[in-house]
Amino acid sequence: MWRWLHPYAKGEASYHLLGRWLPWLTASALLVLLIGIGWGLVFAPPDYQQGDSYRIIFIHVPSAMLSMGTYTGMAIAALVALVWQIRTAEWSIAAIAPVGAVLTFISLLTGAAWGKPMWGTWWEWDARMTSQLILLFLYLGVLALYHAFSDNRTGAKAASILALVGVVNIPIIHFSVYWWNSLHQGATITKFAKPSMPPEMYIPLFVCIFGFMLMTAAFITQRLRHEILRQELHRPWVQQLLVGAKVKEQ
Amino acid sequence: MNKASYRSLVVALMQRDFKVAMRRKSDSINPLLFVLMVVTLFPIAVGPSHEVLGRIAPGVIWVVALLASLLGSERLFRDDYLDGSLEQMVLSPAPLELLALAKISSHWLLSGLPLVILSPFCALLLKLPIEGWLTLMLTLLLGTPILSAMTAIGAALTVSLGRGGALLSLLLLPLFIPLLIFATAAVDSSLLGMPAIGQLLFLAGFMVLTLTLAPLAVAAAIKVSVN
Amino acid sequence: MALLVTAQQLSSVRAGRTLFADLSFSVSAGAVLHVEGPNGAGKSTLLRIIAGLLKPQAGQVQLFPQHSADDPDYWRRQLLFIGHKAAVKAELTALENLAIQAQLDGADLDDPWQTLETVGLLGLEDIPAQQLSAGQQRRIALARLWSSPAQLWILDEPFTALDTRGIELLQQRFAAHVHGGGSIILTSHQALSWQPSALQRLSIKHVDAELGYE
Numbered sequence: 001m002w003r004w005l006h007p008y009a010k011g012e013a014s015y016h017l018l019g020r021w022l023p024w025l026t027a028s029a030l031l032v033l034l035i036g037i038g039w040g041l042v043f044a045p046p047d048y049q050q051g052d053s054y055r056i057i058f059i060h061v062p063s064a065m066l067s068m069g070t071y072t073g074m075a076i077a078a079l080v081a082l083v084w085q086i087r088t089a090e091w092s093i094a095a096i097a098p099v100g101a102v103l104t105f106i107s108l109l110t111g112a113a114w115g116k117p118m119w120g121t122w123w124e125w126d127a128r129m130t131s132q133l134i135l136l137f138l139y140l141g142v143l144a145l146y147h148a149f150s151d152n153r154t155g156a157k158a159a160s161i162l163a164l165v166g167v168v169n170i171p172i173i174h175f176s177v178y179w180w181n182s183l184h185q186g187a188t189i190t191k192f193a194k195p196s197m198p199p200e201m202y203i204p205l206f207v208c209i210f211g212f213m214l215m216t217a218a219f220i221t222q223r224l225r226h227e228i229l230r231q232e233l234h235r236p237w238v239q240q241l242l243v244g245a246k247v248k249e250q
Numbered sequence: 251m252n253k254a255s256y257r258s259l260v261v262a263l264m265q266r267d268f269k270v271a272m273r274r275k276s277d278s279i280n281p282l283l284f285v286l287m288v289v290t291l292f293p294i295a296v297g298p299s300h301e302v303l304g305r306i307a308p309g310v311i312w313v314v315a316l317l318a319s320l321l322g323s324e325r326l327f328r329d330d331y332l333d334g335s336l337e338q339m340v341l342s343p344a345p346l347e348l349l350a351l352a353k354i355s356s357h358w359l360l361s362g363l364p365l366v367i368l369s370p371f372c373a374l375l376l377k378l379p380i381e382g383w384l385t386l387m388l389t390l391l392l393g394t395p396i397l398s399a400m401t402a403i404g405a406a407l408t409v410s411l412g413r414g415g416a417l418l419s420l421l422l423l424p425l426f427i428p429l430l431i432f433a434t435a436a437v438d439s440s441l442l443g444m445p446a447i448g449q450l451l452f453l454a455g456f457m458v459l460t461l462t463l464a465p466l467a468v469a470a471a472i473k474v475s476v477n
Numbered sequence: 478m479a480l481l482v483t484a485q486q487l488s489s490v491r492a493g494r495t496l497f498a499d500l501s502f503s504v505s506a507g508a509v510l511h512v513e514g515p516n517g518a519g520k521s522t523l524l525r526i527i528a529g530l531l532k533p534q535a536g537q538v539q540l541f542p543q544h545s546a547d548d549p550d551y552w553r554r555q556l557l558f559i560g561h562k563a564a565v566k567a568e569l570t571a572l573e574n575l576a577i578q579a580q581l582d583g584a585d586l587d588d589p590w591q592t593l594e595t596v597g598l599l600g601l602e603d604i605p606a607q608q609l610s611a612g613q614q615r616r617i618a619l620a621r622l623w624s625s626p627a628q629l630w631i632l633d634e635p636f637t638a639l640d641t642r643g644i645e646l647l648q649q650r651f652a653a654h655v656h657g658g659g660s661i662i663l664t665s666h667q668a669l670s671w672q673p674s675a676l677q678r679l680s681i682k683h684v685d686a687e688l689g690y691e
Binding site for chain 2: 082134137138140141144145148149154157158161162164165166168169172173175176177179180183
Binding site for chain 2: 525528529530531532550553554556558560561562563564565566567568569573576577578580581582583605
């Protein structure tokens with residue numbers, strides 16, 4: 001596997017490989033999201049308890065799920081960057097972290113919008129909301145550290161170490177926050193523990209989750225391409241690429 | 251190098267840190283004064299009533315302890331970085347993880363342990379009922395090594411930046427949340443007359459986990475920072 | 478002659494600027510490598526790469542190639558690096574600094590007083606280093622050269638801040654070290670008054686580097 005991956009440790013090869021993936025990812029993300037969100041917002045039946053306001057889950061649940069998954073992805077990239085010193089992996093931290101932070105932010109925003117009709121308040125110290133907020137802080141920490149160094153290589157390595165420290169801590173934080181919440185809030189959230197969801201609701205939800213995955217992958221791919229160009233600006237292949245682009249314009 | 255000389259190196263490194271601290275006492279004393287002053291601010295801000303103060307005391311003392319540990323943490327590796335000692339530690343035949351553990355230990359003895367000793371005074375000022383005192387001290391005894399180890403990671407990551415203060419808080423405070431939750435919950439259950447052993451055991455588990463893994467992270471961070 | 482360092486096709490890029498490229502050289506036991514070049518040419522960077530503190534952009538450095546490669550403990554004991562920053566604790570006295578330096582080097586400091594006398598710090602041993610002059614602080618750092626068991630010394634501008642007597646003393650120590658089969662890699666803007674038998678000069682100019690023997 002590593003022999004296959006190794007050529008892509010070089011910026012140029014990964015840039016072109018990602019460039020080939022990008023149109024497919026973008027197109028399929030758009031298609032799947034259109035189906036999923038259209039289905040969820042228009043065709044899925046309203047909830048007997050929450051009416052139409054439950055429909056926010058078609059955005060809230062996928063973004064919340066992916067915000068965690070993205071952090072794990074970033075931590076894996078960080079491990080690869082530290083152990084095998086692969087530069088593309090270092091750059092992918094800068095590509096992944098903002099996407100993950102935005103997903104976390106969306107999940108918080110939609111959570112608050114959902115909370116208003118459900119709990120009667122924009123913010124409730126609910127376990128899920130609280131741990132998402134902490135996750136957002138963790139993302140911001142990684143981003144801040146990455147960009148704090150004038151030498152990009154150092155920044156990427158420092159951010160990698162922090163991402164790994166974070167990924168060890170996330171389960172602990174998650175568990176503590178849930179325990180803390182049960183301690184202070186008791187039964188207030190149990191009314192949302194929905195035992196079952198009819199297939200007319202969960203099938204579009206799965207489609208949306210899949211669409212969000214594709215969209216996240218597309219964003220990360222594009223951001224990684226930009227990061228490669230930014231970091232390798234002085235390399236001849238980027239210069240040639242830029243010259244080629246200018247010639248095409250004329 | 252053999253095991254005996256590793257041990258004497260750890261002892262020597264800790265002795266060095268103590269000597270340096272003894273000759274710059276204000277660096278160790280100022281965070282403690284900070285704790286006392288912030289603790290004084292609370293009765294003034296929320297009123298000196300028994301019920302309110304006693305209720306918020308565990309949380310206040312722990313939040314102040316977190317902030318105080320951040321206050322001094324920037325200095326943990328700063329001097330070693332500036333005078334070149336950190337490079338020599340990286341190049342030393344002894345494993346860097348061991349030297350990191352030595353630094354964490356001396357940092358705890360100089361900043362964490364004094365905080366544990368100071369905590370009854372804070373409890374007194376904040377009118378924490380006497381039932382909570384022992385548990386408060388135990389949570390600090392188990393929690394401050396975690397603070398030292400985690401701040402060491404943050405300090406090692408940001409030492410080459412020269413202006414790590416606010417960044418360091420951003421990196422570290424989210425990671426302190428489990429500690430804050432279990433420590434305050436332990437004191438709260440003592441105040442309710444319930445056993446706090448469960449929470450204390452969790453804290454002890456966190457401490458063992460942190461002290462095992464943090465030296466690895468600190469060593470990796472130092473190697474990144476010295477280049 | 479046993480090789481202590483071989484470097485192949487070293488390149489270094491700092492902040493988007495190529496300092497040197499395709500630099501190859503080797504240092505054998507008993508040899509002195511004098512790295513020369515104008516300010517900012519990358520001399521310190523090269524020394525830090527050889528010491529293992531920095532990774533080169535391309536190429537590789539092998540320390541003690543005749544020794545088993547997977548023994549970092551060995552080469553760390555056999556390598557002594559003194560950089561721009563002297564690793565002298567300002568709050569500690571000369572004696573205390575010597576003790577902790579020896580501990581970190583894995584050296585036995587049999588007679589610290591003897592070492593202090595050699596480097597001309599006797600009588601100043603109980604004063605915190607921050608109250609000593611720059612040259613005296615430098616002497617504390619260089620005192621390691623009298624106690625360290627290392628075979629390979631990497632010294633970045635060792636003569637900085639030293640007086641003529643100190644420079645002469647240091648060169649005597651260099652001669653003794655080389656005579657005993659040790660090697661030295663150093664940078665210095667000052668010409669060496671002492672002429673070792675195996676002196677290599679490595680001049681780094683921007684980007685292209687030349688290796689000349691004397």
